[in-house]
Amino acid sequence: MINLSTADPAFDRAFTTLVNARREADADVARDVRTIVASVRDEGDAALAAFTKKFDHHDLNETGWRIERSEWLAAYEGLDPVLRDALELAAERITAYHEKQRPADSDTTDAAGVRLGARWNAIQAAGIYIPGGRAAYPSSVLMNAIPARVAGVERIAMVTPTPNGEINPLVLAAAHIAGVTEMWRIGGAQAVAALAYGTGRIAPVDVITGPGNAWVAEAKRQLYGVVGIDMVAGPSEIVVVADGQNDANWIAADLLSQSEHDPTSQSILFTDDAAFARAVADAVDLQIGTLSTAQTARTAWDANGAIIVTASLEEALPLVDRLAPEHLELACDDPQALFDRVRHAGSVFMGRHTPEAIGDYVAGPNHVLPTGRRARFASGLSVLDFMKRTSFLQLDPASLAAIGPAAVALAEAEGLPAHARSVALRLPLT
Ligand SMILES: NC(=O)c1ccc[n+]([C@@H]2O[C@H](COP(=O)([O-])OP(=O)(O)OC[C@H]3O[C@@H](n4cnc5c(N)ncnc54)[C@H](O)[C@@H]3O)[C@@H](O)[C@H]2O)c1
Ligand SMILES: N[C@H](CO)Cc1c[nH]c[nH+]1
Ligand SMILES: [Zn+2]
Structure with a gap:
């Protein structure tokens, strides 16, 4: 973790280095993904089986390529009622939020008598990537499949890695709730390539959405054009802007909530209170040891974490814009005043009682968000990513x-x- 202060004469250079750090897509990742994508394009299912053996440590011909609907239903029916209720609540709230995103067609005649309009149609087939390397992501099943269903997509093909052939039943249950239509036991760049090009077993899709680690994010980036993508949603990030009135333990937990996702995740705190900055740093160190994800969180925090002391919270805002973070928490009494001055962030969490993690699961807005400073030009996953517009005219x-x-x-x-x-x-x- 680095400690910076805007009062330090060397601040500008240090902050620019932080902004420009390429955490996720180094040259090796791009080169390896190119090789994987070309193998899947040329060798299809044989390449998929080989990469699955290498990275997920199971033989698809033994564990099975597809996970059948009967297994999703069984998982749903076998769920602990508390978890089933939690998934249902999340699904309801995510559906309600995304239903408001359905775009309206237009059809008007202008002063010259020309009829002009636009009609929205759903894409036919969506591929949704659900991460599964380090953690299971039933919440991501809901966040991807629900907007696709709301858009009216007919075929929703889900891919997810199953390390050692094992899959979390909550992921299966979420697929049942959210309206997935087929599920494949594959992950990584190879799964993205399979959805883009199609293989003997898997039919190609029109659009691929969803989050993933550096290899998954880079595969989507490389395959854009062969298929549509939502945006590049790679290793998670959070920026917190907090005054000294916050509980240091709350803010430390918020920072760690994203560090625990991936060794290349990034968590940054801006505060106008140097004593609070020290208290959060201490609280992070104490809390890390208590996490089952300690190793990942520690690696991410040590390598990519930062605490930056500013003269005021307002001074932090142009710096936040330069980072264009996936998530931004504004933990202060008047978050709206700060929000009004922020331009680049994937999703903003306002006030002391809106931890980012509530948005990961149940609030309603999508948690699939642009990372790596891409919030400068991209938005979170929405119903529109599963639709396209056809204009029409009549004279x-x-x-x-x-x-x-x-x-x-x-x-x-x-x-x-x-x-x-x-x-x-x-x-x-x-
Ligand atoms: N931005 C968002 O909206 C968002 C949302 C949820 C999760 N995430 C991110 O998703 C990611 C999930 O990562 P994960 O690893 O748990 O699961 P994952 O499914 O994204 O990745 C696992 C796959 O990565 C591939 N892989 C691993 N090491 C490799 C290597 N050395 N070479 C080539 N391929 C390799 C393997 O094929 C493996 O199946 C995290 O980075 C998390 O922060 C982002
Ligand atoms: N924070 C992640 C997006 O970066 C989403 C997520 C899912 N589960 C937990 N978190
Ligand atoms: Zn998260």
């Missing part, structure tokens, strides 16, 4: 006569005479 003789001559003039100016003729032939003779 009659009068409206063509009104705007057609301008099109003819422009076509001739572009040196495209067939374009000009196609319009001119329909215009009244003058």
Whole structure:
């Protein structure tokens, strides 16, 4: 973890180094993913089986490629009622939030008499990636499959790695609740490539969504264009802006909630109170030892964590924008005043009683969010990622006569005479 202060003359250089650090996509990851993707494209299921053996340590021909619906249902029915209720509550709240994202079609006639509009359609087949290397993510099943279902996607093909052939029953139960239509026991860059190109067993999809580690995120990035993607949602990140009135233990837990995801995760605290900064650093060190995820959290915190003391909370805001974090917590009395001045963040958690983890599970907005400073240009997963828009137009003789001559003039100016003729032939003779 690094300690910085904006009062330090060397601050600008140190902060720029922090902003530019490429935690997730070093050259080796990009090169290895290129090899994996090419193997799956050329060798299909044989490559999938080999990579699954290498990375997830099981033989797909023994454990089975697909996980059948009967197993999802059995898992759902066998769930502890407390967990079943929790999943159902999460699913209800996520559905309610995403239903409001359904876009409206448009169909209008303008002053020239031209009918203009746009119609939204769901994509036909979505591939959803559910991480499963270090932890199981039933919450990510809901966050991906529910918006796809709300959009009206017919085929929702879920992939998830099953290390040593084992899968968490909660993941199966979540697939049952959320409306997944097929499930494959594969993960990593190889699963993303299989969904993009298709293999003997797996039909290709139109769009791949979902979070994952550095290899998964890089595979989506490389395959964009072969398929659509939501955005690059890699190793988790959090920035907390907190004044000295907070409980240091609460803020330490918030920082660790994202450090425990991945050794390359990043957690950063900005505070205007140097004594509070020291208290949080101590609380993080005390809490790490109590976590079953201590090893991952410790690696991430030591390598990528930062505590930055500023002269005021306001001073932190342009620095937050430069980081464009996946998650931003504003832990102070008037979070709205700070929020009004933040431009780049995937999702913002306002006030002292809104820990980021509530958004990971049950609040409603999507937890699949852009990482690696991509909140500068990308947004969290939504219903729109599973839809696309077709524009349409309709003219009659009068409206063509009104705007057609301008099109003819422009076509001739572009040196495209067939374009000009196609319009001119329909215009009244003058
Ligand atoms: N940004 C978001 O919205 C969001 C949401 C949830 C989770 N996450 C992130 O998802 C990630 C989950 O990671 P995970 O590892 O638990 O599961 P994962 O499913 O993303 O990755 C596991 C797979 O990674 C591949 N892999 C592992 N080591 C490899 C290597 N050396 N070379 C090639 N491939 C390799 C294997 O194929 C393995 O099956 C975390 O980074 C977490 O922070 C992000
Ligand atoms: N914080 C993750 C997004 O970066 C989402 C998640 C799921 N489960 C727990 N956390
Ligand atoms: Zn999380």
